[in-house]
Amino acid sequence: MLIAILTGFIFSFFLVFAGKYMRGKLAILSALVPLGLFVYFIQFANRIADGEVISQTFAWVPSFGVNLGFTLDGLSLIFCLMITGIGFLVFAYTAAYLKGHEYLDRFYGYLGIFMAAMLGVVLSDNVISLFIFWELTSISSFFLIGFNNKEEASRKSAILALAITGLGGLLLLAGVLILGSVVGTYSISEMLSSKELIANSPQYIIIVALIFGAAFTKSAQFPFHFWLPGAMKAPTPVSTYLHSATMVKAGVYLLMRFTPVLGSTEFWNSTLIIVGGVTMLYAAMHTLFRTDLKGILAYSTIAALGILVFLIGLGTEAALLAACVFILVHALYKATLFLITGIIDHETGTRDVTMLSGLRKVLLPVAIAGFLAAISNAGIPPSFGFLGKDLIYEATLHFGNSAILLTALAIITNILLLYAGFLAGIKPFTGKLPENFSKVHMPSFLMWLPPLILAVLGIIIGVFPSIIQGSLMQPAVTALGENSSEIELKLWHGFNTILALSATTIGIGVLLYFLIKPSAKIETAIEKLEYLSPKSIVEGFGSGFRYFSVIWTKFFQNGFLRHYVSTIILFLVLVMGYTLLNNTRYKMNFSSFAELTFYEVITVAIMIGGILYTVFSKSRLAAVAAMGVVGLTISLIFAYYSAPDLAMTQFSIDTLTVILFVLVLYRLPKYLKFSSYKTRIKDGVLSITFGALITILALEVLSEPQGSEMTEYYAENAYILAKGKNVVNVILVDFRGIDTFMEIAVLTIAAIGVFALLKLRLTTKERIIVKDKNKL
Amino acid sequence: MKTIILRTASNYLLPLLLLFSLFILLRGHYLPGGGFVGGLIASIAFVLHAFANGLENTKNLLRIHPGFLMPVGLLVAFLAGLSPMFLGGLPFMTGIWFPEPISVVGMVGSALFFDIGVYLVVIGISLTIIFTITESA
Numbered sequence: 086m087l088i089a090i091l092t093g094f095i096f097s098f099f100l101v102f103a104g105k106y107m108r109g110k111l112a113i114l115s116a117l118v119p120l121g122l123f124v125y126f127i128q129f130a131n132r133i134a135d136g137e138v139i140s141q142t143f144a145w146v147p148s149f150g151v152n153l154g155f156t157l158d159g160l161s162l163i164f165c166l167m168i169t170g171i172g173f174l175v176f177a178y179t180a181a182y183l184k185g186h187e188y189l190d191r192f193y194g195y196l197g198i199f200m201a202a203m204l205g206v207v208l209s210d211n212v213i214s215l216f217i218f219w220e221l222t223s224i225s226s227f228f229l230i231g232f233n234n235k236e237e238a239s240r241k242s243a244i245l246a247l248a249i250t251g252l253g254g255l256l257l258l259a260g261v262l263i264l265g266s267v268v269g270t271y272s273i274s275e276m277l278s279s280k281e282l283i284a285n286s287p288q289y290i291i292i293v294a295l296i297f298g299a300a301f302t303k304s305a306q307f308p309f310h311f312w313l314p315g316a317m318k319a320p321t322p323v324s325t326y327l328h329s330a331t332m333v334k335a336g337v338y339l340l341m342r343f344t345p346v347l348g349s350t351e352f353w354n355s356t357l358i359i360v361g362g363v364t365m366l367y368a369a370m371h372t373l374f375r376t377d378l379k380g381i382l383a384y385s386t387i388a389a390l391g392i393l394v395f396l397i398g399l400g401t402e403a404a405l406l407a408a409c410v411f412i413l414v415h416a417l418y419k420a421t422l423f424l425i426t427g428i429i430d431h432e433t434g435t436r437d438v439t440m441l442s443g444l445r446k447v448l449l450p451v452a453i454a455g456f457l458a459a460i461s462n463a464g465i466p467p468s469f470g471f472l473g474k475d476l477i478y479e480a481t482l483h484f485g486n487s488a489i490l491l492t493a494l495a496i497i498t499n500i501l502l503l504y505a506g507f508l509a510g511i512k513p514f515t516g517k518l519p520e521n522f523s524k525v526h527m528p529s530f531l532m533w534l535p536p537l538i539l540a541v542l543g544i545i546i547g548v549f550p551s552i553i554q555g556s557l558m559q560p561a562v563t564a565l566g567e568n569s570s571e572i573e574l575k576l577w578h579g580f581n582t583i584l585a586l587s588a589t590t591i592g593i594g595v596l597l598y599f600l601i602k603p604s605a606k607i608e609t610a611i612e613k614l615e616y617l618s619p620k621s622i623v624e625g626f627g628s629g630f631r632y633f634s635v636i637w638t639k640f641f642q643n644g645f646l647r648h649y650v651s652t653i654i655l656f657l658v659l660v661m662g663y664t665l666l667n668n669t670r671y672k673m674n675f676s677s678f679a680e681l682t683f684y685e686v687i688t689v690a691i692m693i694g695g696i697l698y699t700v701f702s703k704s705r706l707a708a709v710a711a712m713g714v715v716g717l718t719i720s721l722i723f724a725y726y727s728a729p730d731l732a733m734t735q736f737s738i739d740t741l742t743v744i745l746f747v748l749v750l751y752r753l754p755k756y757l758k759f760s761s762y763k764t765r766i767k768d769g770v771l772s773i774t775f776g777a778l779i780t781i782l783a784l785e786v787l788s789e790p791q792g793s794e795m796t797e798y799y800a801e802n803a804y805i806l807a808k809g810k811n812v813v814n815v816i817l818v819d820f821r822g823i824d825t826f827m828e829i830a831v832l833t834i835a836a837i838g839v840f841a842l843l844k845l846r847l848t849t850k851e852r853i854i855v856k857d858k859n860k861l
Numbered sequence: 862m863k864t865i866i867l868r869t870a871s872n873y874l875l876p877l878l879l880l881f882s883l884f885i886l887l888r889g890h891y892l893p894g895g896g897f898v899g900g901l902i903a904s905i906a907f908v909l910h911a912f913a914n915g916l917e918n919t920k921n922l923l924r925i926h927p928g929f930l931m932p933v934g935l936l937v938a939f940l941a942g943l944s945p946m947f948l949g950g951l952p953f954m955t956g957i958w959f960p961e962p963i964s965v966v967g968m969v970g971s972a973l974f975f976d977i978g979v980y981l982v983v984i985g986i987s988l989t990i991i992f993t994i995t996e997s998a
Contacts, residue, residue, distance in 0.1 A: 729893035733885075737901035741987055744908055748994050808958055808968055810891040817895060818972045818979070819956050825975075826938055829982040833931045836986040840928060843997045 086141050086155040086208055089122055093201025097194040104190030113180040113531065115193045119172035119200060126157075126165045133162050134556040136563065140210060140274070154210035154272055159560025160341055163409065164207035166557075167416050168331050172200050174420075174535035175326040181531035182322055182427055192232060192320070199225035199327060206335050212261035212271050219257060219303075219339075222332050223250040229323040230316045242315035248627075249312040253302030257339075260295030263288050276346045277566075284350060293347055296339065297356060304336025304390045307364040311620035314383040321427030324379060329386045329423055330416040337393045337412065341405075345566030349400055357398025362494050365391030369501035376603050378426045378436040378509055382419065385505040388498055389415045392477065399480055399491070402562065406572055407476035409561045413553070414461065414473035417543040421458035422509045424536035425451050429513055431532070432525045438508055438603050443518030447525045450533045452514035457540035459510030461547070463503040465591055469547035472574060474499060474590070478583045496590055503594030508603060550574035651768065654775050661778050665785070685725060692718040705750045713743040730813045864913075871913035878906030886980050890968065896976035900983025907984075908991055916995050927992060930985030938978025941971045 096118050100107060107115065129139060143153040157165070176196065183189050202225060205218030224247070231243030265271045267286045268279045276283070283289060300306070305313040316328050327333070340357065347353060368387035375381045389411070396408035428451050429444065430436045445452035457468070464474035477499075481491040527533065546552055554574045562572060641652065695714035702708040716739030723732035760768075799812055799820065809815035817825050882903035889895030907927075911919040945951035958970035 730895070730898070733893060733898045734901070737898055737905060740905055741901060741908070741991070745991060745994065748991065808890075808956070808970065809972070811889060811893065811895070813893075814889045814895040814976075815972075817897070818889075818975045822942065822972070822975055823953075825979060826935075826942065829938065829979055830935060832986045833935060833982060836928070836931060836989045839990045840993050843993045 086139075086157060087143060087153065089125055090155075090201050090204045090208065092118060092122060093197045093199075093204065097197035097201075100190050100194040100197070104194070107193065108186075108189045112184075112189055112193070113177060115197075116173055116176035116180065118197065119169045119176055122200075122204070123166065123169035123173055126162065126169060129157055129162065130556050133157065133159055133560045136560065138564075142210075145214070152211055152272070153214055154274075155208040156210040156274060157208060158564040159557060159562070160338070160409070160564040161207045163413060163557050163561050164331075164334070164338055165204060167413070168200060168203050168207070171326060171330045171416060171420050171539070172196075174424075174538065175322045177531050178325075178424060178427070178535045179320075179322040181529040182431060183320065184529075188232075192229075195225050195228045195232070196322075196326070199229065199332070203331055203335065207338055210273050212265060212273060215273075216254065216258050216261055219299075219335065220251075220254045222327075222335060223247060223254055223303075226250065226316070226323075226327050226332055229327060230319040232320055232323070233318070236318070239318045242312070242318045245624075246312040246316045249302050249309055249623075253299040253309075253336075256295045256302070257299035260292050260299060263295070264292045267292070273342060273346065280346060283347060289347075289350075290352060293350075293353055293356075296343060296347065297360075300336035300339045300394075301360060302336070303339070304333050304394065305364075305387050306336070306360050306391065306394055307367050308619035310364060310368060310387045311618065311623070313387055314380060315620075317379040317383045321379075321423060321430065324382075325420050325423035325427070329382065329419040333386065333390060334393070334412060334416075337390060337397070337408075340394065340397045341408065341565055344397060344400070344405070345564075348397075348566070354398050354400050357394050357400075358491070359398075361391045361393070361395030361398050362491075363391070364388070365395060365498040366494060367391075369498045369505070372501055372505035372508075373601065373603075376438050378429065378438055378441075378513075379423075381438065381505050381509055382422055382426060385502050385509075386415075386419060388502055388505075389419065392495070392498060395495075396477065396480060399484055401480060401484065403476065403483060404480035405565045406558065406562050407473070407480045409558055409565075410476050410574070411473045413546075413557075414469050414543070417539050417546075418458040418461040418470060418506070421454055421536040421539040421543070422462070422506065424532075424539070425455045425458070426509060428528055428532050428536070432528060433522055438512055440519070441513035441522075442516035443514070444522065444525065445514040446518045447522065448514070448527060448533070450527070450537055454533070454536040454540040455510035455514055457544055458536070459506045461540070461543040462506030462510065463591060463594060464499065464587060467544065467547045469543045469550075471587065472547055472550055474587060475583050478586050482582065482586075492586070496586060499590045500594045500597060503590065504597045504601070507595070507598045511598075651771060654771060658771065658775050658778060661782065662774075665778060665781055682725075685722070688718050688721050688725075705753065706747065709743060709746040709750060712746070713739060716742065730811070867913040871910050875906050875910045878909070879903055882906065882980075886976060887973075889976060890973065896979030897983055900980040901987065903980070903984050904987035904991070907988055911992075911995070916992060920992070923988075927985050927988030930981045931989070934978045934981030934983075934985060936978070937981060938975050941974035941978060944971050944974070 096115075132139065139157040141155045145153045176193070179189075179192065179196070183192060186192070199222060202218045202221035206215060206222060209215035209218060227243050227247040230246050231239050233239045261271070264276070264283070267283055267288055268276050270276060270279075283292070302309045313328060313333065317324050319328070365388045368384045368391060371384040372381050372388070375384060393408050393411060393415075396404045396411065398404075426436060428448065429441060432448065433441065433444070435441065461468035461470035464470040477495055478492060481495050482488055484491055551574070554572065558574065559572055692715055695711045695718065698711040699708045699715065702711060716735065720732045720735035720739065723729075723735055799816055803809050803812045803815040809819070882899045885894040885902060886896055886899030887894075889899070907919055907923070910922070942953055945955040945957045946953055949955075949957055951957065956970055956972050958968055962968045
């Protein structure tokens with residue numbers, strides 16, 4: 086399974102080198118990758134159907150308990166088949182849709198990364214690797230949404246989507262880490278046995294809230310739904326693949342995967358029912374006000390995701406079965422609708438539903454696909470959608486006290502979804518063909534065949550539900566922790582309440598379709614309320630935060646070195662002063678001090694002289710030289726107190742520092758302006774305070790009891806273990822060699838920084854650009 | 862500062878100081894010294910030469926850009942750290958040694974090569990910074 090996941094990454098990596106050959110006619114070969122994976126996964130179907138769970142583990146970071154564990158069960162299999170199957174069709178479709186595009190290879194590269202990451206999400210057994218793949222899907226989605234990176238709207242949408250889903254990723258990481266620390270394992274399959282432990286732990290609410298945060302952002306639940314309509318700026322294959330069929334269902338997958346671990350508590354169920362319910366109703370209402378085909382589909386996708394979350398919230402076996410079935414139903418019809426929207430856009434140049442009509446005369450196979458998808462979406466028999474909708478009503482009707490309310494919610498949502506589906510799948514093809522569309526011609530079969538295949542599949546499964554009943558749905562429901570009864574999918578249940586509800590839904594929905602005509606007027610009317618939407622609130626928060634950071638940065642990062650130094654020292658004085666005030670013993674044992682020698686007195690006198698000269702000198706160079714004197718006296722003191730290593734290093738460093746200073750200052754003009762009297766007093770007080778604090782600190786350290794274990798260990802083992810007599814050096818190159826290595830690496834980075842800054846010669850034009858950027 | 866005395870002296874001082882820096886580097890394992898100080902001394906030698914003869918001449922003498930020493934040094938130090946993994950299957954950065962000391966150099970082991978790496982990096986860094994600043998001043 087690891088190989089299956091890596092295939093996508095390898096494919097993308099391969100495109101980096103071979104991309105230029107894959108832009109032309111060979112592009113279609115890319116579709117072989119998902120096709121191969123689809124075949125690979127389908128051969129597990131029999132074993133999964135027999136109730137087997139296939140797992141593989143590779144040690145990755147065993148010391149932290151992070152293993153690459155992969156599990157393929159019924160739930161994963163449904164997702165894997167969707168990812169690779171729809172992936173195959175989308176890859177093929179793209180070859181025609183973006184034919185001749187300059188960056189087609191890049192596009193396939195991102196799609197490959199996404200596919201691999203998504204497979205990783207649904208196959209991971211380890212929550213840490215799940216998190217990593219989860220983030221990778223967000224990142225690849227960012228690149229795909231911003232694929233037309235020359236358009237500002239695309240870039241903005243991409244950043245918004247990344248910000249929201251990235252936030253969710255962080256929540257997920259926090260959630261799984263806490264979960265892992267409670268259970269003591271990062272493996273989901275091992276968590277299954279600790280359900281009681283988790284539910285009773287005080288962190289339960291936090292864990293669930295964090296996981297909800299992750300799932301709601303990824304699966305576009307209210308109030309985080311707004312990134313999804315923006316994400317529709319991406320090329321249509323992306324909208325089809327990521328933002329309706331697979332990626333946005335990752336959140337749903339996460340909830341399903343954790344249902345047996347965290348589910349069936351009051352908090353879990355009621356939160357999901359409320360959030361899912363609000364989302365589905367809110368988004369379904371929104372479809373009424375849209376005229377852009379993709380906008381309609383985006384909101385109906387959000388509504389469908391809402392239904393899924395709602396069903397998981399119900400949590401009964403019937404509800405979970407309905408969720409599993411609906412995932413597949415939705416993927417089939419929504420992918421079809423997106424793909425035909427892409428064709429319409431590609432051939433007519435517009436997605437405005439008010440302008441489109443009569444296209445069946447020129448795009449017949451596309452019209453058939455659209456019609457079939459709309460039927461499945463509406464839940465009209467004998468489509469697969471009918472089956473899915475029945476199961477939803479079945480689940481809500483048998484949900485105790487609030488059955489009537491929940492069923493009503495589901496019915497309203499379904500009516501509105503039917504309206505949206507008809508608008509996208511039927512409206513563009515019926516009626517009169519306008520003059521300007523009469524020359525529209527059929528696209529390559531690569532474009533119209535994929536939606537047709539998906540749409541026909543939606544009918545075939547509807548008529549013969551046994552295809553998926555035992556092989557996919559039974560194991561999936563088992564994976565969700567329900568293993569009571571044999572499930573049975575049937576199209577015809579006889580005359581009962583559910584059938585009546587279905588008929589009502591379809592009747593009202595079709596009526597609605599004929600009554601309400603989408604118009605730009607309604608759309609503009611609703612835009613007036615835009616400032617109340619979560620999107621505007623988040624964007625307002627975003628710009629407020631940016632404003633705040635500009636002020637914050639300008640205050641601290643003002644570009645004056647002297648401010649940086651005084652800020653750092655002031656901070657140290659405050660922190661250190663506070664600690665010292667509270668913890669100092671103020672006891673000084675002068676008798677333990679060695680007696681002063683003549684040399685020491687002279688050295689200190691020179692040092693003080695140097696310091697005074699540095700402070701009061703009116704020439705820069707003289708001040709630097711005096712600083713050098715101070716440095717050299719310090720190295721002398723080191724030498725007196727038997728630290729020859731330090732003395733040598735201090736001596737060389739001091740020499741180089743003086744040289745550096747001289748080099749920098751030599752060519753500068755003489756002091757043009759002295760700092761004001763006030764500033765000097767301020768700096769003087771700060772320096773003296775800091776110096777006093779350091780002195781107190783040094784004296785405190787002296788009064789600590791001598792001879793820690795560490796010192797003894799190094800002294801004893803320097804020769805035995807490292808064959809060296811110079812303990813300092815042995816520590817540097819051997820005991821703490823990795824530290825030294827990091828330090829020289831850091832020094833190298835600093836040197837590169839100096840080099841780059843000084844060698845950077847910007848032209849006047851570039852300077853202006855940099856300045857403008859800084860103004861933001 | 863291009864006085865004839867300094868210029869003449871620096872021509873003799875450069876090799877002497879470099880030799881001294883190597884001496885400091887090698888003795889580091891037993892007595893005060895080591896790669897860091899050695900590297901600093903070597904850079905001072907070159908800086909002195911640059912002061913006396915001009916930066917261009919020192920650069921010609923060096924032939925390579927001093928910045929080049931930084932990755933080389935890092936690589937040497939890293940390989941010294943890796944060597945126990947390849948040679949003895951020991952963990953990263955374990956000290957391994959030749960059994961007998963070599964004349965003049967003394968005991969030779971992975972730690973010595975690590976120190977040589979530090980030495981090269983330090984020369985590279987100091988000279989890169991100082992040369993760059995001199996050029997742009």
